[in-house]
Amino acid sequence: MKVLVPVKRVIDYNVKPRVKMDGSGVDLANVKMSMNPFDEIAVEEAIRLKEKGVATEIVAVSIGEAKAQETLRTALAMGADRAILIVSETEVEPLGVAKLLAKVVAEEAPGLVILGKQAIDDDSNQTGQMLAALTGRPQGTFASKVEVEGDTVKVTREVDGGLETVSLKTPAIITTDLRLNEPRYASLPNIMKAKSKPLAQKTPADYGVDVTPRLKTLKVSEPPKRQAGIKVADVDELAAKLKALGVAA
Amino acid sequence: MKTLVWVEHEGGAVKDATLSAVTAASKLGEVHLLVAGEGVGGVADAAAKIAGVGKVHVADGAAYGHALPENVAPLVVDLMGSHDAFVAPATANGKNIAPRVAALLDVMQVSEILSVESADTFTRPTYAGNAIATVQSSDAKKVITVRATAFEKAAREGGSGTVEAVSGAGDAGLSSFVGAEISKSERPELTSAKVIVSGGRALQNSENFHTIIEPLADKLGAAVGASRAAVDAGYVPNDYQVGQTGKIVAPEVYVAVGISGAIQHLAGMKDSKTIIAINKDEEAPIFQVADIGLVGDLFKVVPELTSKL
Numbered sequence: 175m176k177v178l179v180p181v182k183r184v185i186d187y188n189v190k191p192r193v194k195m196d197g198s199g200v201d202l203a204n205v206k207m208s209m210n211p212f213d214e215i216a217v218e219e220a221i222r223l224k225e226k227g228v229a230t231e232i233v234a235v236s237i238g239e240a241k242a243q244e245t246l247r248t249a250l251a252m253g254a255d256r257a258i259l260i261v262s263e264t265e266v267e268p269l270g271v272a273k274l275l276a277k278v279v280a281e282e283a284p285g286l287v288i289l290g291k292q293a294i295d296d297d298s299n300q301t302g303q304m305l306a307a308l309t310g311r312p313q314g315t316f317a318s319k320v321e322v323e324g325d326t327v328k329v330t331r332e333v334d335g336g337l338e339t340v341s342l343k344t345p346a347i348i349t350t351d352l353r354l355n356e357p358r359y360a361s362l363p364n365i366m367k368a369k370s371k372p373l374a375q376k377t378p379a380d381y382g383v384d385v386t387p388r389l390k391t392l393k394v395s396e397p398p399k400r401q402a403g404i405k406v407a408d409v410d411e412l413a414a415k416l417k418a419l420g421v422a423a
Numbered sequence: 424m425k426t427l428v429w430v431e432h433e434g435g436a437v438k439d440a441t442l443s444a445v446t447a448a449s450k451l452g453e454v455h456l457l458v459a460g461e462g463v464g465g466v467a468d469a470a471a472k473i474a475g476v477g478k479v480h481v482a483d484g485a486a487y488g489h490a491l492p493e494n495v496a497p498l499v500v501d502l503m504g505s506h507d508a509f510v511a512p513a514t515a516n517g518k519n520i521a522p523r524v525a526a527l528l529d530v531m532q533v534s535e536i537l538s539v540e541s542a543d544t545f546t547r548p549t550y551a552g553n554a555i556a557t558v559q560s561s562d563a564k565k566v567i568t569v570r571a572t573a574f575e576k577a578a579r580e581g582g583s584g585t586v587e588a589v590s591g592a593g594d595a596g597l598s599s600f601v602g603a604e605i606s607k608s609e610r611p612e613l614t615s616a617k618v619i620v621s622g623g624r625a626l627q628n629s630e631n632f633h634t635i636i637e638p639l640a641d642k643l644g645a646a647v648g649a650s651r652a653a654v655d656a657g658y659v660p661n662d663y664q665v666g667q668t669g670k671i672v673a674p675e676v677y678v679a680v681g682i683s684g685a686i687q688h689l690a691g692m693k694d695s696k697t698i699i700a701i702n703k704d705e706e707a708p709i710f711q712v713a714d715i716g717l718v719g720d721l722f723k724v725v726p727e728l729t730s731k732l
């Protein structure tokens with residue numbers, strides 16, 4: 175079974191995002207960029223499925239600017255077999271990404287597509303669900319456990335009240351939650367080896383997909399800032415404050 | 424404009440997040456509801472009483488029993504022939520279903536809106552809430568999820584909606600529900616609690632959550648939350664996690680105990696009315712957003728605090 179893993183290049187999760195003065199967006203100039211953390215988890219899961227003999231080939235895909243090559247090389251260094259970069263210098267929205275991925279799915283016929291549950295830049299949390307709709311496949315979102323059994327996959331999902339398990343017919347779409355696994359670091363020899371793994375370059379036009387955005391960002395602003403308050407000297411003072419707030423007797 | 428709101432319900436009751444979604448939807452026009460599930464006649468009757476609600480569409484059947492998106496999305500798409508917007512609360516179910524609906528309608532979803540600026544313009548958080556985007560949708564129909572903490576709850580009583588049964592295509596045959604492990608607790612639910620006490624990695628184990636965090640929560644009638652680090656380490660179940668990728672909360676009082684204040688955690692709680700932080704490191708970033716801070720060792724100060732309340 176082939177596994178397809180879409181990976182997005184995003185601001186590194188350790189960086190505090192800064193809104194540009196002119197309100198046009200977040201300043202990404204000279205900011206460290208990395209693979210979306212949920213996508214690292216997706217790559218790791220695919221590799222584990224391959225190590226178990228369930229997956230036969232892992233294909234990483236990214237849609238974005240030419241620099242997204244670096245993100246794909248990271249996926250290859252972790253253990254993906256080959257990569258596809260769909261180059262677009264303008265940002266592609268989740269709906270456009272899902273349409274492009276649907277075309278890749280039609281070409282590659284993967285048994286599983288494993289995406290992140292959300293990209294930490296747009297925080298949309300929708301691409302996987304959209305891809306599932308467009309391909310008519312079942313979806314196991316927010317996965318914390320994935321078990322392939324014959325032609326079904328059992329997915330344990332993180333839901334509001336706890337955990338839920340669903341059984342999906344393969345081919346299926348999965349999105350990862352934080353506790354699915356802990357992604358490995360790529361070793362130096364694997365980083366070297368990754369440089370010679372195949373990486374195909376495409377454009378949205380090659381797939382005949384119109385990726386014109388449907389949402390127009392009119393403005394980006396900073397959220398209201400919280401002021402740091404006071405420090406109390408001891409427990410007595412804190413207890414008094416809680417009583418004053420009316421939450422304790 | 425006619426909007427269709429997905430009703431999140433549990434144990435026969437409409438959940439609070441739905442009431443916030445109704446308020447958001449009412450800013451767009453006429454509000455209709457969709458109650459899908461198995462044996463949900465009572466839920467539909469309760470939903471029809473929500474203030475400002477028109478028609479309540481009810482899809483009752485085994486296929487809708489566990490909100491499987493493969494079965495629910497086509498049902499919504501059918502109803503969208505006569506609605507202009509689909510609105511769902513940004514709960515685990517809402518986030519699972521709405522994008523599937525959006526793609527089937529060829530619409531780009533607007534996720535987790537914070538406000539309705541006009542019929543096509545909304546604000547939403549991005550970058551873990553560090554950047555608020557104002558976005559305008561050019562799609563003919565809108566698909567929207569709503570951040571519950573950003574909207575008042577519609578009143579549960581006062582409406583007189585009419586209930587109408589709908590039959591969808593039923594089971595798509597793609598997925599099935601196997602089981603659930605739902606945490607049971609006598610405490611208030613995290614997303615609707617007035618007071619929350621959250622613990623972080625500093626708690627060291629689940630035993631300390633029981634002996635240190637819970638007694639304080641009991642005194643304050645509070646829900647218990649946690650940082651990702653505490654959940655990952657297995658001190659508490661996953662549904663306790665507050666943050667960018669956990670639950671979004673905005674209680675009257677949020678008490679963060681042994682939590683450093685990473686941006687991903689702040690994303691989930693910084694709209695709380697009063698934030699109280701207890702941390703032994705006076706430089707911890709949590710103090711930059713806390714209204715009241717106490718620098719100290721939680722193992723000493725929290726039991727002392729609990730005993731003094």
Ligand SMILES: Cc1cc2nc3c(=O)[nH]c(=O)nc-3n(C[C@H](O)[C@H](O)[C@H](O)COP(=O)(O)OP(=O)(O)OC[C@H]3O[C@@H](n4cnc5c(N)ncnc54)[C@H](O)[C@@H]3O)c2cc1C
Binds near residue numbers: 664680703720
């Ligand atoms: C993609 C992604 C998503 C994430 N989503 C979330 C999310 O939704 N929610 C979330 O919380 N995190 C999230 N995180 C993780 C986040 O980055 C932090 O790692 C996490 O919040 C840290 O948890 P913590 O504050 O409990 O632990 P730490 O950062 O280790 O902080 C522990 C704190 O306890 C204090 N302390 C230690 N001992 C004591 C003591 N005896 N008394 C008092 N204080 C003490 C320390 O001074 C320190 O400040 C996410 C990360 C990523 C990459």
Ligand SMILES: Nc1ncnc2c1ncn2[C@@H]1O[C@H](COP(=O)(O)O)[C@@H](O)[C@H]1O
Binds near residue numbers: 268
């Ligand atoms: N430009 C992209 N390239 C590759 N994968 C993407 C892209 N955008 C989103 N994805 C995938 O979709 C997931 C969810 O993203 P989102 O819906 O934007 O929150 C991500 O974790 C990725 O797996």
